[in-house]
Amino acid sequence: DSGVTQTPKHLITATGQRVTLRCSPRSGDLSVYWYQQSLDQGLQFLIQYYNGEERAKGNILERFSAQQFPDLHSELNLSSLELGDSALYFCASSVGQGLDTQYFGPGTRLTVL
Amino acid sequence: AQKITQTQPGMFVQEKEAVTLDCTYDTSDQSYGLFWYKQPSSGEMIFLIYQGSYDEQNATEGRYSLNFQKARKSANLVISASQLGDSAMYFCAMESYQLTFGKGTKLSVIP
Numbered sequence: 001d002s003g004v005t006q007t008p009k010h011l012i013t014a015t016g017q018r019v020t021l022r023c024s025p026r027s028g029d030l031s032v033y034w035y036q037q038s039l040d041q042g043l044q045f046l047i048q049y050y051n052g053e054e055r056a057k058g059n060i061l062e063r064f065s066a067q068q069f070p071d072l073h074s075e076l077n078l079s080s081l082e083l084g085d086s087a088l089y090f091c092a093s094s095v096g097q098g099l100d101t102q103y104f105g106p107g108t109r110l111t112v113l
Numbered sequence: 114a115q116k117i118t119q120t121q122p123g124m125f126v127q128e129k130e131a132v133t134l135d136c137t138y139d140t141s142d143q144s145y146g147l148f149w150y151k152q153p154s155s156g157e158m159i160f161l162i163y164q165g166s167y168d169e170q171n172a173t174e175g176r177y178s179l180n181f182q183k184a185r186k187s188a189n190l191v192i193s194a195s196q197l198g199d200s201a202m203y204f205c206a207m208e209s210y211q212l213t214f215g216k217g218t219k220l221s222v223i224p
Contacts, residue, residue: 042215
């Protein structure tokens with residue numbers, strides 16, 4: 001158990017819908033990262049927050065947004081969902097802003113029908 | 114741009130034998146970190162080992178060691194005394210400003 005929690009574990013929804021994925025980092029970690037893992041794209045970095053502020057952006061679509069709250073938990077919002085958004089979404093956390101170990105949550109498996 | 118290459122899509126190893134999973138990377142950054150993660154069929158990503166670009170000694174964590182050759186830009190993972198529970202996908206990753214993953218190697222341990 002990495003200490004990072006993600007809810008829900010599974011999510012099934014329809015195209016065009018909007019969903020919210022939630023992540024709680026390990027105690028003491030200030031950075032939260034979001035990743036998408038799909039069969040064709042592999043593991044892709046989406047976005048990083050550090051202590052409530054956006055720190056780095058990767059291959060995140062405009063339909064996706066995230067935020068980190070004062071209690072350091074984070075939410076990833078996915079809207080106007082398409083079939084291709086079906087993937088495993090991971091949250092990870094680390095102590096600092098970068099160049100330290102990221103510990104991953106169990107992931108949320110999103111299926112868009 | 115950062116790039117991680119794992120050239121072995123799949124590998125087999127006999128139980129109790131050692132196995133090396135290859136990883137090469139490309140970056141122009143001087144300061145970076147190299148990581149290996151394990152992903153069992155259950156899906157979670159498990160951190161195994163870390164090597165900093167300025168570390169002179171190869172990292173070791175139990176049965177895992179990282180063979181770091183900076184000049185060759187390689188960071189191979191060595192698993193000693195393989196166990197059935199080592200069967201999983203293994204991802205090499207590099208971080209300078211963001212974590213970039215390779216495509217992974219599927220390791221199967223044969224009894």
